[in-house]
Amino acid sequence: MTTPAREPQPSGPEYQDRVYRSPAGIVGGVLLLGIGGWLGIDAVVVGHGRTPWLALAGLLLAVPLVAAFTIRPAVYANEERLRIRNPFRVIVLPWSQVAVVRSNYTNEAVSNAGAKFQLWAIPVSLRGRKKAARRAARASAGGNTGGGAGGVIGGGLPGFSTGWRTTDLDAGDTLSSGDRSMADLRALHEGYRPEGSPSSEGTPGEVSVRWAWEVLGPVAAGAVVLVILLLAG
Known part of the structure; x- marks a missing residue:
């Protein structure tokens, strides 16, 4: 049967x-x-x-x-593209068009053409960074002196090497919530492989900006x- x-x-x-x-x-x-x-x-x-x-x-x-x-404000990200919903604009950036996702006094994505798009949904919290730095310092004092994102690097700001580039998502409480989100976005960006994407041939590769x-x-x-x-x- x-x-x-x-x-x-x-x-x-x-x-x-x-x-x-x-x-x-x-x-x-x-x-x-x-x-x-x-x-x-x-x-x-x-x-x-x-x-x-x-x-x-x-x-x-x-x-x-x-x-x-x-x-x-919201940021939507997957393995193919980054979509930024800011107060007055919606920006769609395929990862192939993103040069860097970086943090300084604001969090922003920079396209290959040099255009900068601020991530309103992920604000920079200096207070959160100071609290994360104190947690990282206590962890180091307690014997957790491993390198990478677990330490305090770059002038007392936790979990960031020079240029604010890191994809280590094991930092846990040693990063503020905004910095953890940015580390997650960097991981998606740096893990993007156009040749390994099943739908890459049909994926638009242009930056889209809509008011x-x-x-x-x-x-x-x-x-x-x-x-x-x-x-x-």
């Missing part, structure tokens, strides 16, 4: 995105939106004359801006309405 052959099941995405966001930014954005919404709605409900219209125009202007700089009109449109409308109301006052 033969059993019927099973039909192949549809598979998911060949490369699953890793998502990097700022929890502190999201929490701050939600709080700001909550406070602003409460004040704005109160002005609309109990305000007189032009106050409700000014409040509505202010909300139309402020809400997209606050969301754009706090909740919206976030879904943010810019409401902001511009709110600004225009607010200016008209103020001038007509």
Whole structure:
């Protein structure tokens, strides 16, 4: 007795995105939106004359801006490309077009053409680096003096060699959360092998930059309405 052959099941995405966001930014954005919404709605409900219209125009202007700089930023990465969602732009960078992913006072990706794209979703935390440096110093004092990302290198900043280049993901608590995310992105970048990618032949190799009109449109409308109301006052 033969059993019927099973039909192949549809598979998911060949490369699953890793998502990097700022929890502190999201929490701050939600709080700001909550406070602003409460004040704005109160002005609309109990305000007189032009106050409700000014409040509505202010909300139309402020809400997209606050969301754009706090909740919206995200970085999506997989084995083929890096997608950066910044407040006003969305940038798609195939790894073949990325020259370096680096950290200094900001985290950024640099294309082969020299264009720099800041990673808003992965902010640099000097406080987090200092805390990570103290943890690394305590680990070294306790006998964990191995090299690599476990030590304090480069002027007291943990886990980074000269030029902020490292792909050692075993640093654990000796790196701040933002620096761990950047180390992860460097590992994806340095591990990219176009000749070993099954879908590399059909993968677009160009850098794509798109303006976030879904943010810019409401902001511009709110600004225009607010200016008209103020001038007509």
